[in-house]
Amino acid sequence: QDPAPTPPPPRPSRLLQRLPVAKIPAPKAPKPNPPPPPAPAAPAAAANPGASPGPSTPAVVELPGEKEFNSCKKLPPGKRIVKLNLKPDTELLDLIGWISSITCSHFLISTPLQGKKVTIIAPQLITPEEAYRLFFAALESVGYTVEPSGKFLRIVEASRARFTTxxxxxxxxxxxxxxxxxxxxxxxxxxxxxxxxxxxxxxxxxxxxxxxxxxxxxxxxxxxxxxxxxxxxxxxxDTPSANRDRIWMIRVKNTSAVDMAGRIAEIMPVQQLGSGQRRQPGSPPPAPPKPTPGPPGDLLTEMTITKIVPDERSNSLIVFANQRAYEWLVTLVHKLDVSPEDSVRGGTENRFHIYNCAHANCDELAATLSAITGVQVVGSLAGGPKRRSGGPPPTVAAPTADQQGRSALMFEGDVRITFDAPTNSLLVMSSFKDFQALRRVIERLDAPRKQIFIEALILEVTTDKDRKVGVSYHAGKGQDIAGEKGLLLGGYNANQTLGVAFDPKTL
The missing domain is CATH 3.30.1370.120 (Ribosomal Protein S8; Chain: A, domain 1)
Structure with a gap:
């Protein structure tokens, strides 16, 4: 340390490394009249880097070990009285010895520092706080850092610092x-x-x-x-993305949710289409979802719907898709879900609905619906196929006044049911909402009947019983006949024994 005036800066012969010195604002100059006494309790910003900066003062980053270094200095803070008089290519151990001479903190070196050299050019006087910042910058330039460890300042390699506590x-x-x-x-x-x-x-x-x-x-x-x-x-x-899938619900007013889901699957890319029904035990698992049709960020990928499940009870669509696909889907549903009055002239053609019975007889099903709801039923059995139940067709009684009143409470409009035996179908004339209410009941009644599978095999067996008793024999002798060798045979019922003797299967 040399508190003498600053000599002119020397001209070094070579410059191996030049490290910038952190600029620390100097303490304010005292007023000329009257001169205030020195204020040791208000050091410069470098003496207290952890303090909150003012609105015009930039925040100063605190260095590891700087607090311990500033808490025990041998020189007064904030005064430019420190001079760096190290030669070029200074060993790192000499630099540590120089910084330890202006503080009472102890340094612990846990790694070998032989061969580590640094050149620092600082011709002007600096404060003790600037001296430590210059020392820390020199350590960082060669891959070392300072880690406080109790009362000691430990010098460690920066690459190994994360393995410490x-x-x-x-x-x-x-x-x-x-x-x-x-x-x-x-x-x-x-x-x-x-x-x-x-x-x-x-x-x-x-x-x-x-x-x-x-x-x-x-x-x-x-x-x-x-x-x-x-x-x-x-x-x-880390913000919510528009491509992140979420669960949405879309209410369908004028169309069946099942039909709407099928139409959407034909228009837009849907990876998985649910049935909306409870899975029965032993039923096969649902089909796996289809792969994404395009790369991430592609328009077709952003419009892909992960899954659609129609809910018949609320006549809604449960959709699992991203924000952009959902917006496209809502627009499409609103275009397709139009009222019958807007889609058909006169508003009468769309009041006819047809349901094809798969398991039940249409006449029996119509009679059951009439008894429950009180709806008038008419139909035709002419030319129809033979009935599955084998019995006579049911008689549909005319609805009573009580049943007609019950029908008026259950439905919003007039409902009529007609069955057609040749095609085994039900024709319902009503509004779409009333047909949806009837359809849920019809689908439950049109369930597979319990059946018995009988497999019969017809076999034809022919048996004969015969018994024969008698004597059969034959004998033979070799004889020359006309100069050639021959055989003479004779016996009683010889055909019985000769047939066995000359049978190729018995030879």
Missing amino acids: LPFVGANERVPHDKRFITKLVRVSYLDTNDLTNAVLNRLKSEAGDIISYRSSLIISDQAENIERLVSIIKQF
Whole structure:
């Protein structure tokens, strides 16, 4: 330390490395008249970097070990009385010895520093606070940092600092505004942590930093100043996306929800179409969803609906899709879901509805509906096929006054039912809302009947019983006949024995 006036700056022969000195605002000059006494309790901004800056003063980043260094200085703070008189290519150990001469803090060196050299050119006088910042910048330039450890300031490699016992900052805690290595927990709500880490954060962290992604959380170990920047970037990205699937419900007024879902599946790309019915035990599992028709960001991909389930009870569509696909779907449903008066001239043609019976007899089903609802039923059995039940056709009685009154309370308009036996169909003349109410009952009644499967095999068997008793024999002798060898045969009923003897199957 040399409190003498500043000599003219020397001209070095070579410049290996020049490190910028942090600019610390000097203390305000006292007024000329009257001169106030010195105020030791109000040091410069460098003496108290942790204090909150004013509106015009930029925030000063606190360095690791700076608080311990400033708490025990051998020189008065805020005065430019420190001169750096180190030669070029100074060993790092000499630099640590120089900084330790102006403080009472103890330095602990846990890694070998042989061969680590640095050149610092600072011709002017500096304050003790600036001296420590210059010392820390020199350590960072060669890959080292300072970690406070109790009463000691430990010199460690920056690449190994994350393996030490670092301060932990929770998800809801504020990141300190300094350069010390810390571990920060960050919660992510809308993004995939693996994609965010690989695509963005790994390119922004320091070489000594490390990021671990686990489920919807990130564990970041780096300098607090860099972590603060990463957290700000994560907050900008972690917002609700328009491509994120959500559950929507669309009410259908004038059309069946099942028919509407089928029409939408023909127009728009739907990965999975539900039936809207409860799955019965033993039934096959639903078909897997179709793959996405295009790459991410494509218009066809953004319009893809993940799943549609029609709900007949509320006549609504339960949709699982993103925001953009939902908006397109609502527009399409409003175009298709028009009232009968707007779609058909006169508003009468669309009052006729046909239901094809799959399991029940149409005349029996019509009689049941008439007994329940009191609706008048007329029909024709002429030319119809043979009845499944085998009995005579049911007699449909005319509805009584009580049944007619009940029908007026159940339906909003006039309802008439006609059955056609040749096609086994029901024809309902009513409004769409009344037909939807009848259709739910008809589908429950038109269920498969219990049947017995009988398999018969007809076999034809012929049996003969015969018994024969007698004597049969034959004999033979070789004889030359006309100069050639021959055989003489004879016996009683010889055909019985000769047939067996000359049968190829018995030879």
